[in-house]
Amino acid sequence: MNVLPYRIPHSRDVPLKPSTPTTLIAEEEVRRRVEELAAEISRDYADKGEVVLIGVLKGAFIFLADLSRALDIPRRIEFIAVSSYGSNHVSSGAVRLVMDVRGNIEDQHVLIVEDIVDTGDTLRYLIDLIKSHRPATIRSCALLYKTDRADANVPVDYIGFQIGDEWVVGYGLDYAEQNRTLPYIGSVDPEAG
Ligand code: PRP
Numbered sequence: 059m060n061v062l063p064y065r066i067p068h069s070r071d072v073p074l075k076p077s078t079p080t081t082l083i084a085e086e087e088v089r090r091r092v093e094e095l096a097a098e099i100s101r102d103y104a105d106k107g108e109v110v111l112i113g114v115l116k117g118a119f120i121f122l123a124d125l126s127r128a129l130d131i132p133r134r135i136e137f138i139a140v141s142s143y144g145s146n147h148v149s150s151g152a153v154r155l156v157m158d159v160r161g162n163i164e165d166q167h168v169l170i171v172e173d174i175v176d177t178g179d180t181l182r183y184l185i186d187l188i189k190s191h192r193p194a195t196i197r198s199c200a201l202l203y204k205t206d207r208a209d210a211n212v213p214v215d216y217i218g219f220q221i222g223d224e225w226v227v228g229y230g231l232d233y234a235e236q237n238r239t240l241p242y243i244g245s246v247d248p249e250a251g
Contacts, residue, residue: 076225076233079244083219088201088229088243091218092121095199096128099216103167108132110166110193112159114184115139116238117173120230121201125171136161138188142180153183159191168193173230174202178212185212202226202243219243 103109109129113122115137126133139156168188175181181198188196199216206223208214225248227233228240237244 076236076246076248077250079227079237079240079246081242082221082224082226082245083243085241088218088241089124092124092201093128095216095218096125096130099125099169099199100129100131103131103169106131106167106195108134108167110134110136110161110163110168111171112136112138112163112168112184112188113171114173114180115157117230117232118171118201120239121173122171125199134161134166136163138184140180140184153180155187158187162191163188164192165194167195168197170196170198172198172200174204174226175200175208175212175214176204177207178209181214182209182212201229202231 099109109131111122111126111133113119113135116139122135126135136159137157138159140153141156142153170181170184170188172181181200185196185198197215198213200214201218203214203217203220204223205220224245225233226243226245227237228242228244230238231243232238233246233248237246
C-alpha cells in the first residue's frame with residue numbers, strides 16, 4: 059500500500075519575513091506579572107475547592123505552565139485548541155475548534171487561559187463553547203490584551219498587560235510559527251522583512 063505521509067505545513071512555506079523582534083515586555087517583567095496574577099487568582103479561588111485551567115493552544119502553553127505552577131490552590135489542567143489566524147498574520151475572522159477539552163468540566167470552576175485577546179473573537183467563541191459543558195463558573199485570564207482592538211463586551215477577568223495594536227511574539231506567541239519560545243514578549247514589524 060502506498061501511504062503518503064501527512065505533512066504539517068512548515069513555516070518555511072510562508073514567504074513572510076518579519077523584522078527581528080524588539081523587546082516590548084522584558085522576561086523579568088513577565089515573570090513578576092505572572093506571579094501577581096497567580097496570587098490574585100489564588101485569593102479569588104481560595105474557597106472554591108479546585109480551579110480547572112483551560113489553556114488555549116497553541117499560544118497559551120508557556121503562560122499556562124508558569125501561571126499554573128505559581129498558584130497555591132488545587133488546580134487541574136485542560137487544553138483546548140482553536141485556530142483563527144492560520145499561518146498568515148491577517149485574521150480570518152472565523153474561529154475553528156481543533157480539539158475540545160478532554161476531561162469533564164461540568165460543575166467545575168473554569169478559568170480560560172489565553173496568551174492574547176486581540177479582537178476577542180476567539181474568547182467569545184470559547185466562552186460559548188465551554189458554557190455548553192455546563193461548568194459551575196467561567197472566568198478568563200489573558201496575559202496580553204489589545205485595548206484598541208478588543209471587543210469590550212467580551213469579558214476578561216484577569217489581564218496581564220494591556221498593549222497597543224502591534225504584532226507580538228515570544229512567551230508562546232508566534233509569527234508564522236516563529237519566535238514562540240523567546241523568553242520575553244517582543245514586537246515585530248510584519249512589513250520589514
Ligand atoms: C491567537 C491567540 C488567541 C487568538 C486571539 O491564536 O493565541 O487564541 O489568536 O485573537 P482574537 O482575540 O482576535 O480572536 P492563533 O489563532 O494565532 O493560534 P495559536 O495560538 O495556535 O498561535
